[in-house]
Amino acid sequence: MTGAGDILFRPLTLPCGAVLKNRLVKSAMSDSLGDGRGDPGPGQTALYARWATGGVAAAIVGEVQGDPSTAEKPGNLVLSARSNTAALRALTAAGTAQDTHLWAQLGHAGAMAHPPISRPRGPSALDLPGLTCAEMTVAEIEALPATLAATAIRARDAGFTGVQIHAAHGFLLSQFLSPLFNRRTDAWGGSLDNRMRLLRAVIAAVRAAVGPAFPVALKLNATDQLDGGFAEAEALDVIAALDGAGLDLIDISGGTYFPGAASASDRVSSGPYFLDFARRARARTTVPLMLNGGVKTRADAIAALETGAVDVVGLARALILAPDLPETWRRDGRDAAFPRFTAPPEGGITAWYTMEMTALAEGRPGVSPDDLPAAVTAYAARDRAREALWRIRFGG
Numbered sequence: 001m002t003g004a005g006d007i008l009f010r011p012l013t014l015p016c017g018a019v020l021k022n023r024l025v026k027s028a029m030s031d032s033l034g035d036g037r038g039d040p041g042p043g044q045t046a047l048y049a050r051w052a053t054g055g056v057a058a059a060i061v062g063e064v065q066g067d068p069s070t071a072e073k074p075g076n077l078v079l080s081a082r083s084n085t086a087a088l089r090a091l092t093a094a095g096t097a098q099d100t101h102l103w104a105q106l107g108h109a110g111a112m113a114h115p116p117i118s119r120p121r122g123p124s125a126l127d128l129p130g131l132t133c134a135e136m137t138v139a140e141i142e143a144l145p146a147t148l149a150a151t152a153i154r155a156r157d158a159g160f161t162g163v164q165i166h167a168a169h170g171f172l173l174s175q176f177l178s179p180l181f182n183r184r185t186d187a188w189g190g191s192l193d194n195r196m197r198l199l200r201a202v203i204a205a206v207r208a209a210v211g212p213a214f215p216v217a218l219k220l221n222a223t224d225q226l227d228g229g230f231a232e233a234e235a236l237d238v239i240a241a242l243d244g245a246g247l248d249l250i251d252i253s254g255g256t257y258f259p260g261a262a263s264a265s266d267r268v269s270s271g272p273y274f275l276d277f278a279r280r281a282r283a284r285t286t287v288p289l290m291l292n293g294g295v296k297t298r299a300d301a302i303a304a305l306e307t308g309a310v311d312v313v314g315l316a317r318a319l320i321l322a323p324d325l326p327e328t329w330r331r332d333g334r335d336a337a338f339p340r341f342t343a344p345p346e347g348g349i350t351a352w353y354t355m356e357m358t359a360l361a362e363g364r365p366g367v368s369p370d371d372l373p374a375a376v377t378a379y380a381a382r383d384r385a386r387e388a389l390w391r392i393r394f395g396g
């Protein structure tokens with residue numbers, strides 16, 4: 001199929017020189033397919049093979065940890081000297097088939113680290129219903145850039161072709177940016193300059209570690225969507241301040257995964273959520289921009305790219321529903337069919353999509369979208385089973 005859709009399939013050369021073969025990227029998702037010991041689990045390789053052959057330019061593995069005490073879930077990958085190199089190599093070989101990029105999202109879940117296996121920590125202590133964390137010490141903060149840089153090197157050595165620094169959705173680096181969660185009075189809190197000090201240090205350390213020719217992307221919130229949180233004016237200032245910091249792509253998202261808060265993957269409205277923001281961001285940076293959230297149809301993707309504001313479109317849920325969507329869009333333009341959920345329980349939609357990834361990985365049908373409680377139960381039961389494996393592997 002040719003015509004307006006051609007814009008989806010033009011290659012993009014990133015500032016580091018790497019080439020994305022088209023403009024469609026599988027957004028970072030915590031696929032919960034690790035084996036509970038921080039290594040790739042059965043099926044994970046098959047899922048990334050599926051996305052690679054389905055035609056995405058890049059797929060980003062969500063929440064890859066360097067330190068097991070910062071994990072978001074017991075299904076996260078942990079890159080360490082003890083990693084199962086053969087399994088990681090199989091994953092990256094499958095995920096990079098057909099010139100597809102496979103990037104690791106460098107995670108630190110901060111206050112949202114999974115309490116049974118991790119140590120929730122944030123810029124400031126929190127004691128909220130369902131969310132408590134300790135305040136990070138200065139030594140812990142100062143150690144983080146080197147930890148994430150070492151994780152980036154391990155990712156590169158394992159065959160990942162790029163990394164993404166996660167500073168969105170209420171995880172650690174976005175907590176540092178947010179005046180609501182960062183109440184520090186030292187050099188790491190207060191002014192925006194201070195709140196972004198850690199992010200700058202992480203970007204500098206990761207870039208120095210991987211060298212100039214390896215893709216380093218950033219996922220950033222346009223807004224936390226919380227009163228008193230990180231808001232659009234500051235997000236634009238961060239984007240402007242990071243021009244020249246060595247980034248290859250800024251992936252624009254928004255919202256938080258705090259209990260009760262609005263998260264991008266639970267939203268049901270259609271049409272890109274952050275396109276207006278991206279237009280304003282375009283005026284403040286020369287770094288390529290990726291638009292994330294709410295892109296559901298081929299027409300949405302084309303319209304976003306045609307604004308000239310964004311260079312790449314990110315797709316998360318659509319690529320669970322239709323892992324070969326780029327190839328389909330190239331062939332006949334058919335869109336993914338999104339389920340309608342009635343009265344979803346909190347976290348139910350994310351649980352359902354997560355279990356759909358498992359079903360895809362295992363090549364079997366998933367849970368009915370009419371039965372979100374079943375998805376939530378299966379998701380929670382699997383996490384509980386993996387917590388035991390995680391403790392054996394990593395202690396705690």
Ligand SMILES: Cc1cc2nc3c(=O)[nH]c(=O)nc-3n(C[C@H](O)[C@H](O)[C@H](O)COP(=O)(O)O)c2cc1C
Pocket residue numbers: 027028029030031061062063105166168169219253264265292293294295314315316317318350351353354
């Ligand atoms: C099951 C699931 C897991 C996700 N995990 C992550 C993650 O680990 N890191 C991240 O940055 N975003 C994560 N997201 C958010 C997506 O990357 C994306 O920002 C969001 O789903 C909106 O995009 P969409 O409208 O295309 O789904 C996740 C989304 C889903 C559905």
